[in-house]
Amino acid sequence: MALAVAFALTVTPSAYAQVNIVFIDTEGNPVPDVIAELHISRIQAAPQDVxxxxxxxxxxxxxxxxxxxxxxxxxxxxxxxxxxxxxxxxxxxxxxxxxxxxxxxxxxxxxxxxxxxxxxxxxxxxxxxxxxEWQDRYQSDELGRIRLDNTGADVIHVWHPWLQTPGNRQEIPLTGASNNQLTIELDVRDPSQVFGFRAIREENS
Missing domain, CATH: 2.60.40.420 (Cupredoxins -  blue copper proteins)
Structure with missing residues (x-):
């Protein structure tokens, strides 16, 4: 996994009110449906909507x-x-x-x-x-974008079924944002394009 930053200026999460993140693959294409969580506060009650x-x-x-x-x-x-x-x-x-x-x-x-x-x-x-189980949870749109509204975390926890990591999960430091913008490159591979690839990898593989 590589972390791509547009500018040299680096700020910590506490330095901004929100940050716009774009997830891309190794070829620069946006990655939709990335699940991202900030592990700060657990949910107190489940939403009533179905x-x-x-x-x-x-x-x-x-x-x-x-x-x-x-x-x-x-x-x-x-x-x-x-x-x-x-x-x-x-x-x-x-x-x-x-x-x-x-x-x-x-x-x-x-x-x-x-x-x-x-x-x-x-x-x-x-x-x-x-x-x-977390209050701060996000899902990237068709352009790979999410907007984080909470500044109390130093890392973001991401999941995607095509992510080439154990359990399809990755923990990424929230550093390197410039002008409240951060681009994160993920090693995701479409299983239909990879022979023998399993969409869900074993947690300890």
């Missing part, structure tokens, strides 16, 4: 969903075929009935971590639910 992962054209939408610990997720089926959503992850193991038009009960995610989802009918369907 997360949603739809099924459209035999694809989970969105492919990565960030929620708070204790939040529920719905899995509507907007396809004209039946789906069977499941997870074998330790964070949350579940299996829905085989369903099409009807609604299934939302699933509660009460443990922090990453749940990998699949469809028992369509093996190519994969999605991830990232369950965060």
């Amino acid at each position: 997360g949603v992962i739809d099924q459209i054209d035999r694809t989970f939408v969105p492919g990565i969903l960030l929620i708070a610990q204790g939040q529920q997720v719905r899995f509507p089926n907007s396809d004209n075929v039946r789906h069977h959503v499941y997870s074998f992850s330790d964070v949350r193991q579940f299996s829905t009935p085989l369903y099409a038009d009807e609604e299934v009960d939302p699933i509660l995610f009460d443990q922090a971590g990453v749940a990998t989802l699949g469809c028992n009918i369509h093996d190519s369907m994969v999605a991830y639910v990232y369950v965060s």
Whole structure:
């Protein structure tokens, strides 16, 4: 992993009210759906709103969903075929009935971590639910951008399913920002472009 900084001026996190971060890959392309956390304060109560992962054209939408610990997720089926959503992850193991038009009960995610989802009918369907226990949690947009609003941390903790690190996680110092801007380069590789690559690596690999 390389840390790219636009200017020579270096400031510490306490020197700015917020910082705009852009995540890029090793070729300079923006990386969407990077999950970033500041490990400062744990959530006190889960949000009441329910997360949603739809099924459209035999694809989970969105492919990565960030929620708070204790939040529920719905899995509507907007396809004209039946789906069977499941997870074998330790964070949350579940299996829905085989369903099409009807609604299934939302699933509660009460443990922090990453749940990998699949469809028992369509093996190519994969999605991830990232369950965060932290108040300050972010997900990068299609241009790889997030805006940090809290200055109480010295490092940012990131996760992405294609990140080439143990557990797909990385801890990055929050230094090197210039004019409240920071570009972070991540070693992410699209598994469809890498022969034999597993989207989720073993935690201790």
